[in-house]
Each structure stands twice: as C-alpha cells, then as structure tokens.
Amino acid sequence: MKARILAIVIIVLCALHLNAKPYVTTQDVNVRSGAGTNYELLGTIKDGTTIEVTDIKGTWGKVSFSGSDGYVSTQYLKDEAEEAAPAKSKGNSTTIIILLSVAVAALLAFILRKQIAAAVSKSAEKVEDAVHTITEVQESSYWYNCNQCDAVKESLDTPPATGCTNTKKGPNHNWFKIAAAGPTHYQCQKCGILITSAKLPEANGCSRGPDPLHSWEKF
Numbered sequence: 001m002k003a004r005i006l007a008i009v010i011i012v013l014c015a016l017h018l019n020a021k022p023y024v025t026t027q028d029v030n031v032r033s034g035a036g037t038n039y040e041l042l043g044t045i046k047d048g049t050t051i052e053v054t055d056i057k058g059t060w061g062k063v064s065f066s067g068s069d070g071y072v073s074t075q076y077l078k079d080e081a082e083e084a085a086p087a088k089s090k091g092n093s094t095t096i097i098i099l100l101s102v103a104v105a106a107l108l109a110f111i112l113r114k115q116i117a118a119a120v121s122k123s124a125e126k127v128e129d130a131v132h133t134i135t136e137v138q139e140s141s142y143w144y145n146c147n148q149c150d151a152v153k154e155s156l157d158t159p160p161a162t163g164c165t166n167t168k169k170g171p172n173h174n175w176f177k178i179a180a181a182g183p184t185h186y187q188c189q190k191c192g193i194l195i196t197s198a199k200l201p202e203a204n205g206c207s208r209g210p211d212p213l214h215s216w217e218k219f
C-alpha cells in the first residue's frame with residue numbers, strides 16, 4: 001500500500017513540475033506578446049539566461065517578461081535539466097517513460113514484497129509442522145510389551161490393559177515399557193518379539209523361560 005501511495009505522489013509531483021520547467025536560451029531570443037512572429041515584440045532575453053517556461057504552444061514557450069506574459073521560440077531553448085532539445089513532445093515522452101518506470105518499479109516492489117512475505121510465512125508453517133511431527137514422534141516413541149501374550153505396541157503412554165489373549169492369566173495385558181523407538185531392529189531370542197530402537201532395549205518382561213529377562217540381539 002505504501003509503495004502505491006509513493007508512486008502516486010511521485011507522479012503528481014512530476015506532473016506539477018511539467019507546468020513550470022527551466023530552460024536556457026541558446027542565443028539572444030525575441031520575446032513576443034503571442035505565440036507567433038506576427039505578434040508585438042516585447043524585448044529580448046540574452047543568450048545563456050535561465051527562464052521558466054510555464055506553458056508551450058506549438059513551437060512557442062510562455063514566459064514571464066517584465067511583469068507580463070510573453071512568448072519565445074522554443075528552437076532557441078535548451079532543457080536545463082536534461083540538456084536535450086526543448087521540443088515539448090520529446091520532453092514529455094521522456095518524462096512519461098521515467099514516470100511509468102518509477103510506477104512499475106514501485107508496483108513490482110510492492111507485489112514482490114507481498115509474495116516474499118507469503119513465501120516466508122508458508123515456509124515458517126512448514127518448519128512448524130515438521131517440528132510438530134518430530135515432537136509427536138518423540139512423544140509417542142516408546143515400545144511396550146505384554147509378558148503374558150507377547151504383544152508389542154508403540155505408544156505415548158502405557159496401552160490399555162484390556163484385551164490380552166492369554167486368558168489363562170486373565171483378560172488384562174501386563175505391559176512393560178522396554179525401549180524408546182529408533183532405527184535399529186532388535187529381537188528377543190527367547191520370546192521372538194521384534195522392535196525398533198536407538199539402543200539396546202530393557203531386558204525385563206520376557207514371557208519365556210524361568211527368568212523374566214528378554215535376551216535382545218540386533219535383528
């Protein structure tokens with residue numbers, strides 16, 4: 001929005017500036033009461049004088065001369081700022097091109113800034129999602145096993161007790177927290193359960209043999 005306002009302000013300022021433009025005379029020039037050689041001669045302006053041209057009619061520029069309006073031929077004027085030919089059409093088109101360039105650049109900057117802002121917030125969202133996912137994985141990354149039915153489950157908290165298939169010992173699982181989940185496969189050589197962990201899982205909770213310790217080996 002600021003860029004748009006700036007562009008408009010620049011255009012308005014430049015448009016105002018067009019109405020009164022400084023020129024330099026390239027030789028002694030006659031000042032006449034109207035835009036033509038048939039008008040009354042009011043006097044002359046010396047070569048190299050800077051004058052304000054407030055309006056241009058064809059090849060005649062309107063100037064203030066001795067307190068009244070006068071006209072001088074633009075062929076003896078040089079644009080002070082651009083050192084270019086003072087013909088109105090040429091000066092105007094150059095100014096319009098500059099104005100358009102400024103306006104387009106301002107607009108592009110505005111659009112680009114909006115797109116960058118959108119892209120930044122989008123990637124920030126993605127990072128947040130990724131962090132969230134990692135956090136979730138870390139939070140729910142424990143392996144539990146039941147030493148009655150040999151069930152294994154990856155879960156954030158101890159899984160529900162109901163639903164054990166070893167009915168001899170009752171309907172409830174007897175869960176043991178054995179390891180945080182990770183990339184390496186481990187298998188108990190006694191009960192055969194298989195899990196993935198970053199390090200050697202806990203030994204307790206095995207359902208086989210006289211002692212309740214799992215015997216883990218990398219799978």
Ligand SMILES: [Zn+2]
Pocket residue numbers: 146147148149150151163164165166172173174
């Ligand atoms: Zn069970």
Ligand SMILES: [Zn+2]
Pocket residue numbers: 188189190191192193205206207208213214215
């Ligand atoms: Zn085991």
